[in-house]
Amino acid sequence: MQVDARHRFENYVTGSANRLAVAAAHAVAEQPGLTYNPLFIYSGSGLGKTHLLGAIGNLVLQRQPQAAVEYVTLDDFVEQLHAAIASNEGERFKQRYGRVDVLLLDDMQFLTGRRETQTELLRLLNALQGTGRQVVMTSDRPPSEIKDVDERLITRLAGGLIVDIGAPDYETRIAIMRAKCEERGVQFQTGVVDELAKLEFGNVRELQGALNKLIATQTLGGEQVRPEQIRAMLGLEAASVKAPAPRRTSRVMGRPNLDFQSFVSDIATAVAQHVDPWKIKVAEAVAYWSGEGYRTSKLERALAEAGRKTDFETILREYFAAIERLRELEEQASSVDPALGANEVFRDPERVADAEALTTRAFSGGTPPPGPSAAFARDQFEVGPSNQLAVRAADAVIQDPGKKYNPLFIYGPSGVGKTHLANAIGNEIIDQSGGAAVVACVSAQEFMDELIAAMQEGNVDRWRARYRSADALVIDDVQFVAGKERTQEELFHVFNTLYGEGKQLVFASDRTPRQLDGLEERLRSRFEGGLVVEVQAPDHILREKLYAHYLNDVETPERAALIAYLADRPAASVREVIGIVNRLVAAADIAGMPLLLTVAKTELENGAPTPHAPDARAADRYFLDDEKIVWHLPDLGARLIEDPK
């Protein structure tokens, strides 16, 4: 609905009863969304709420002609909502209001009991405020007194600034009447206006009605109205002057004249005055968008740079644009693959480029295949005689993927570091390409599970394309494909495609290809076509290095002796080495002493594994929480007190 063009600040008479409301309205109109949001104006009827609402709208439009200003009474809003729902256009309704820059809602008291409207309104307010759009509302009573309204909505309504407009005082009444007379071009005898103003009218509308009557009498009757006639003309005997309408403030007379509600609204004003408006706006955006599940670190950084006046408008605009773009991309991507919708990339406005890349890939064959785990770094891998051949081969592969040993087939017993090495190759290939290479890194089990899922959903083609578009393929625990015909067939095709394009292939298994029963001949021969290399149980030198590595962070006064002692003991795998270190650390913790050789000997030579010590650090954190206060205190009854000293 259009704002009434006659409602302007210039023809709104300001007096003591409405000064705060006018000031707030003016501030809002000058900087929509920045000062008091939402602004809630309440007063008895006929005191100028709608006029003030219109004045805000007109001033905004005057300053920013292209701003979308919507004025609507709550009744109309409800009607539109119902019509939209009836015609199945609820979405369009939401969009329409979602685009508004300044929303002016009149007569909010009609919210009572309208649950549907309340829900819709709550959603709309959240959306508008989250994007820094201004909402101004009026009502004949404060939000807390509107009955049957959702508590969440009440707090929303009361979250900005609440101001009231009182009945005009004598001077204001005179000013209003003078303005009206000027508007109508009417001249009264001296004293008429004053006499009229002496009558206490509860609201401006009644005052205007009385004035209209006088104007009509004077212009139609052709005779000047005299002051002493007024009471009679208005049907008021001098004695029976209408009792003054109760002033808003009188309701707290005799009682403390400040209650909690008005205290809160004063505090709101103070906060709004003293917190930098742009920070509020950014903080609101952060609250809203993090609630919507988006990353807001960019905005938070802007906030953290406190003190400096940042160009927040640009930041916000860019942020909103990024989210807009992400939403588009997400929609596109999930039209190809619904699973993509959940991807983190679509929640981070700082990764629009990634999201675009992901979407592009989605169109050209779905998501990238799972990559290597970053936990496995090449430089964390300790080398000894028992695995140096495999490591050298791996390094050669990393240096020249696809050229030297293709495929590289690593085998060895469980826990000796095959997975680490295979993943490390993947990571290094990615690093060397500057992050551009797509390395598919899965266990054979995952590979098969994905295939089965793809078959279920009928998009095997897309699944296949993901692997075929990879720059390198690493498959761990490849022994699992033995006996799985369909998986072997798919692996065979992927193998051929990648191999044909000179892409690196790496396999890890607990046996040599020849020992894998149920592996098809065509795969076996291909696995053996590159380099088959063994990783053995850690030898003495490697054990020394491993213990040194894992004991690095552990306090021990006898490091060298301890390492020598431990390295002398056999260990079937790296995993066992880690297990021993953990056991020793726990044992030393429980014994309450540093990790000594004797502790290690007792523990390893006769001790059963010890249970884990309780996590002392977590307990500390609980007690040293950095909140100012303690909210929940254990009750110890009446044990007290401070002794007077």
Place this chain on the structure above:
Amino acid sequence: MGSGNGNGPEESLERHPFPFPLPIPQLGFMSLVNYQTREITCKIVYYGPGRSGKTTNLHYIYGQVPHDRKGRMVSLATQTDRTLFFDFLPLDLGTISGFTTRFQLYTVPGQVYYQATRKLVLQGADGVVFVADSQARQLQENIESFQDLHQNLSEQSVDPRAIPLVIQYNKQDLPKDLILTPAELSDAINFRAVPDYSGDALHGPGVFETLRGISELVLKRLSSPSSAR
């Protein structure tokens, strides 16, 4: 009358003795406004001589606040290495301009011998309300307590002239011949000309005015450059 029974045990307050030392000293340095978590947390301490009506102020506020906005009002006591005793009223003012706004109101025990407790509670205060007892015979106590406040603030390296402070002349409901007028009290105590209010904490007048006064002073620091903490 007019002050409850100061800091003695109160039936209507819950008491929560502590089994472990309260980490109050570390707690004091939380900033007033946290833009990251969008929180404003104001710690306001009611200070004043014994039986001047600090707890009564809190009680009145407690009674006025809607149920969903107030936490439990508690009194704390412990007998470990340090002894503590004070009232604490958390107030949740809801979301204001996008900030979750919480007020934490504390009282200190007024009696002279609770010096250690007063210092602890005073730590990290964002603002102080000095509740003076308007009774003529209590004037000296008021003055001593006010000096004590300044001394304790100075010891904590807080400039007593810089911290937000308001004064309430409580018990103005008592018969006129027993009390001093706000003007007389102001002459005697308020030499720094901070905002002052006359109050009747038992019945309410002045309580929220005082709280609003201190709150506005505290919040004013949000925009002053010195508050970049």
